[in-house]
Amino acid sequence: MAVDQVGILALQRALTQAAGLLDGIGGADLDKPTPCTEWDVRRLANHLIAAPRIFVTMLQGAPPGWNGREDYTADLGDELRTRGNTLINLWREVAAAGEETMADPDWQAAEIATHTWDLATSLGITTDDLDQSVAQRALVTMDRVLGPVRKGRAWADARSAPAGSDAYTHLAAYAGRVV
Template structure:
């Protein structure tokens, strides 16, 4: 039997390490974490499963980074304008709204 949570955590650590580049002080693995969390919300929403069972730390880390890094000037075509998050929204929903997704109310 596999410990999927431990395997995922180990894979996440390897991903963070791969994004760290001593030659590039601006390289930041949290951008990748934010991207993964946004697309996790996209997929969970499309499948109708929600994000309640997902580790909130992934979205919180991505949200903390993208709140400062995702500006109106650098949204380009990948992110729409920030949308309001419903009252009581969790971190995946707040991150999705920040990334321009329309987050339905519960």
């Protein structure tokens, strides 16, 4: 599949927003529960930080290896920015070379955007100020890739968001989160 430049921009924006939320995490926040019922904020933050490394590995054609041993507790936003920049630069190289790839920057943005909602919810922060177009594009991508009914462990069946919800809440509900 040819690389979509708009998808790269959506991924870059998703990473930037997630890093901004990570900047606000203090030590007392790390043990807070998250909508990802098996994770606390520490594990969610470390999953977000690991994602660009995993996506780079996938983009390079190797198996992802989601079970990394990252355990960051400080400078979380900076760590995500550094790894995110590496990922975005690789996507730009792939696009400039006209390479075909099975990887999808829109799917990666959907992963990051969904976990951005998870993190904001865990920290009691509204998603109203986030770039809603990132979540809207992520929702379209998630519907295209997964559809509403899922059998996997990572994504539950789609749910409905309350009327009047922002795009991030609709994305989270579609990802199977209780909103």
